[in-house]
Amino acid sequence: MPKPIEATQTPPTAASTIEAKLSSQSTNKILDELYRGLNIFYDEGANGQYVPRTIMADLDHSSLDSIMSNQEIGKWFRPDYSLGSTGSSGNNWAKGYYTEGPELAELVMDVVRKSAESCDCIQGFQIFHSIGGGCGSGMGCFITNRLQDEYGGAMIMTNSVFPSTKTVDSVLAPYNSVLTLHHLIENVQMVNCFDNHALNQISQKLFRIESPEMVDLNEIVAQSVTGITSSFRFSGIINSDLRKMATNLVPFPRAHFFMNSLSPLGSSFDNSDLKVEQITSQLFNPNHFLVDANPKNGKYLTASVIFRGDVSSSSAEEQVNGILQRDSSYFYKSIPNNLQTSICKVAPPGIKRTGTLIANSTSILTIFRQLSSSFSMLFKRKAFMKSFEIEGMDELEFSEAISNLNDLIAEYELQEYEQDNHINVDDEELGGGESEHVE
Numbered sequence: 275m276p277k278p279i280e281a282t283q284t285p286p287t288a289a290s291t292i293e294a295k296l297s298s299q300s301t302n303k304i305l306d307e308l309y310r311g312l313n314i315f316y317d318e319g320a321n322g323q324y325v326p327r328t329i330m331a332d333l334d335h336s337s338l339d340s341i342m343s344n345q346e347i348g349k350w351f352r353p354d355y356s357l358g359s360t361g362s363s364g365n366n367w368a369k370g371y372y373t374e375g376p377e378l379a380e381l382v383m384d385v386v387r388k389s390a391e392s393c394d395c396i397q398g399f400q401i402f403h404s405i406g407g408g409c410g411s412g413m414g415c416f417i418t419n420r421l422q423d424e425y426g427g428a429m430i431m432t433n434s435v436f437p438s439t440k441t442v443d444s445v446l447a448p449y450n451s452v453l454t455l456h457h458l459i460e461n462v463q464m465v466n467c468f469d470n471h472a473l474n475q476i477s478q479k480l481f482r483i484e485s486p487e488m489v490d491l492n493e494i495v496a497q498s499v500t501g502i503t504s505s506f507r508f509s510g511i512i513n514s515d516l517r518k519m520a521t522n523l524v525p526f527p528r529a530h531f532f533m534n535s536l537s538p539l540g541s542s543f544d545n546s547d548l549k550v551e552q553i554t555s556q557l558f559n560p561n562h563f564l565v566d567a568n569p570k571n572g573k574y575l576t577a578s579v580i581f582r583g584d585v586s587s588s589s590a591e592e593q594v595n596g597i598l599q600r601d602s603s604y605f606y607k608s609i610p611n612n613l614q615t616s617i618c619k620v621a622p623p624g625i626k627r628t629g630t631l632i633a634n635s636t637s638i639l640t641i642f643r644q645l646s647s648s649f650s651m652l653f654k655r656k657a658f659m660k661s662f663e664i665e666g667m668d669e670l671e672f673s674e675a676i677s678n679l680n681d682l683i684a685e686y687e688l689q690e691y692e693q694d695n696h697i698n699v700d701d702e703e704l705g706g707g708e709s710e711h712v713e
């Protein structure tokens with residue numbers, strides 16, 4: 275089974291329980307750190323209970339019912355923050371965005387407003403959704419747009435499950451995904467990309483789970499997100515809020531799609547005490563990425579390694595510098611210092627140290643090209659268009675979405691081309707025309 279995951283072990287249990295769980299590392303400093311970060315994602319309720327500021331919504335209420343009726347986790351969430359309806363998006367983005375979704379999305383916005391009132395300062399929003407179905411994609415886009423309208427200055431980071439590149443989701447998944455990407459390119463500042471093929475491979479090969487279920491895949495996603503957000507929750511680390519993270523990791527505004535990796539992952543050997551060297555090496559191992567794209571097929575525009583636990587800055591620096599030397603050809607050279615390292619002294623419970631890599635890599639093109647091609651195969655035959663047209667959509671919206679994605683692909687390709695051919699954009703713009711060869 276996957277290693278302990280903070281998201282399932284920390285609040286909203288009573289603060290005293292957290293303390294007990296952390297007895298092995300319960301120095302006052304660490305506890306101070308933990309309490310300091312609690313109110314970033316949790317409200318403190320009666321009796322010292324911490325309640326996640328999480329709003330769950332689905333047009334098909336059965337998924338929410340199963341969470342809320344779950345004996346272990348159901349009691350964690352506020353019932354009035356769980357919003358389901360008896361409708362369905364029938365796997366259709368247009369229903370989620372135009373017809374069925376908006377009414378529920380407005381109820382979500384009411385709860386967002388209520389929740390926002392208890393915040394001192396709204397830094398931003400995190401959205402978890404899949405983009406291949408109709409609700410997470412269509413209604414997800416609607417909500418994103420409403421958040422932008424109402425909280426224009428706030429940052430939005432999504433954790434988006436892309437359709438698998440290897441197995442077939444729904445036949446409409448390419449349409450739903452490209453229509454969603456159109457919005458994610460324009461209205462969101464950062465997207466953490468996941469896909470179920472990669473998550474399944476990790477579950478099967480590294481965790482040795484024969485037939486992984488969604489809960490197994492979601493645990494890996496949760497583990498990754500706790501790593502990413504550790505820099506917001508604990509002090510003294512770079513990327514200490516969503517805005518700083520975007521500033522450091524997004525060199526060109528539209529190139530904000532991250533592929534992330536984790537270490538440790540798996541149960542084949544004792545993972546609780548991996549050395550910094552092993553963790554660093556695993557983070558850059560293609561088998562540890564949570565999306566089915568090989569980082570060695572592209573270039574890291576930027577990347578950030580977050581170590582947690584008992585890690586000294588000298589060993590972190592030494593290992594990360596080693597990667598920079600070994601894999602220098604995979605790093606975009608026109609952005610100096612594009613691999614950052616930070617250390618958070620608080621490890622997840624029960625483990626000595628962990629690492630998370632957030633990578634802004636042009637390898638994400640693998641996913642985009644695949645989506646663009648499967649979208650175009652359907653669209654050139656106008657296949658399944660009728661089901662979108664009866665919800666009020668027209669072809670133009672599809673053409674705009676695919677051309678936006680294709681433009682993004684071209685932008686990433688240009689970055690790769692310039693690096694591969696050692697072209698310095700400034701020289702080109704100045705009319706120099708000569709390629710600058712950098713060894």
Ligand SMILES: Nc1nc2c(ncn2[C@@H]2O[C@H](COP(=O)(O)OP(=O)(O)OP(=O)(O)O)[C@@H](O)[C@H]2O)c(=O)[nH]1
Pocket residue numbers: 332333334362363364365366404405406407408409410411435443444470473488491492
């Ligand atoms: N990792 C992960 N993937 C999920 C989960 N739920 C759904 N998916 C994936 O997301 C895709 C779309 O899921 P749906 O449940 O159809 O999406 P939806 O957003 O609820 O949309 P509709 O059901 O069409 O209204 C599925 O094919 C799954 O591959 C989950 O809990 N975890």
Ligand SMILES: [Mg+2]
Pocket residue numbers: 332334407409
């Ligand atoms: Mg659904």
